[in-house]
Amino acid sequence: MSTPQTPLPQAAPPAREAGAAAPYAGYTSPIPVVRTHLGHALASEWTKIRSVRSTMWTLGVFVLLVVGIGLLTGAIVANSGSDLSGDDDPLALGFFGVLLGSIAVITLGVLTTASEYGTGLIRTTATACPARGRFLVAKALIFFLVSFTVTLVSTVLVAVLQTAMLEGTSARQPTGGEWFKATVGVSLYIALLGLFSLLIGSVLRHSAGGITVMIGAVLAPLVIALFMATSSLEKVRTALFEYSIPNQLGVFYSSSLSDSGPSGWDPLWIMIGAVVVAFAGSWLLLEKRDV
Template structure:
């Protein structure tokens, strides 16, 4: 009786590899893509546009800027004595933007600090372990959203106000005044909101960060108003000169004093402060546990 023939040896599956190299020849069925800043930007854009806080804060911002701006234009146009022919008509948009800045501050803080409150930051850092990339993506997305919203709102108000005041003897703004009263103001407020985002990342507490930023906006001017003594005159003047409301008014050539920032100085000031705060937030983010 003949002995049974040995069966043909079967080839090992590709995933088993060989004895010398157990993973040689393995090919993952899932495509592996090296992540980059673009992926983080898409993620942050998805988050910022899908939460209701963005809709509410930006909605209230637009309502304040347009509502107060148009109301001010109607009141001034009905009384020709309110503005002289030498005044910049774009100044009437100041009040709505000043109140609207609180909305941008709130949204900026919530963009970072709210994730710590909900625990979502753990998922974010797991998906993108590069913490500096996460902070940069949040900053870029928020800045573009804040700048675009502010620019559109300020331009609409500016056109409406100049149209309403056209028959009241008020002069038309120059090109430089248009640039500062729309693009300049929008850059300033977007950077102020970005500073709030960075403060939210540093404190990791929404209520605390919002309170601090509102204090930064309002406290210097309010404190200066109660400094009556002559010995505090220099301190009082400095607080008024560098307060947020006064810096915002500089873009309309309507500063509260004659010794503080002028031209585009407020933009460089807030840019420098935001850059320093961003560097501090980046350093803390790398050292902290999530």
């Protein structure tokens, strides 16, 4: 029969000094903890878009095309000896540079979202901002403001210089409404077109694919319409001409490709509708997909 063992005495815990606080009681982190909001996401997206080289290159090419082609066109017309008619809007000469420059804005829009999936940065973005809709809104706002500002400065500069070049010709002076549409109106349309590209990049999550789709959306309707020579396809061809992006952009310069179709500010409302639909689809997919 075994005898019960007496438990060994345990050392008493060290006594705390009088007034000493319990472990971890009243601990204050040296890192300030604040509730995040949209302003933090905006600051993050602003840091991103101004830090990457693609922004400098694409917007630099955009300004070069808009200003360079605009001034070259104005100089050729002013020195050609064939004056513009009194009904022609001299601001319409800025159309060519803006149309080519829109490709650069489209490219930047797609890269703003799609490139994060290619590099894996989207995982960091989603971790820092779990509310995915918030950083999508922040991307959209920052991109829209940047592209609108750059386009506005470029179009105003070109419009002023072209008007000065053609001052001695028979070209009439643009009205206030024409100035507003050729500067602010065009800038809003280009910024919305770039924003639509940003959302397409978020949906496709592939830079090359998104750029290809958007360039096709700009050029394909006109190319397809050129080969619709049969009378049975006349209505389709007319619709492709009227609602193509180049024609809608030309409406702001009073140089539409057709006598019917969108006019006034209609192209802006059409693009806003397209952006709203693309934003809703991008938001839903962003919430359901894994990053």
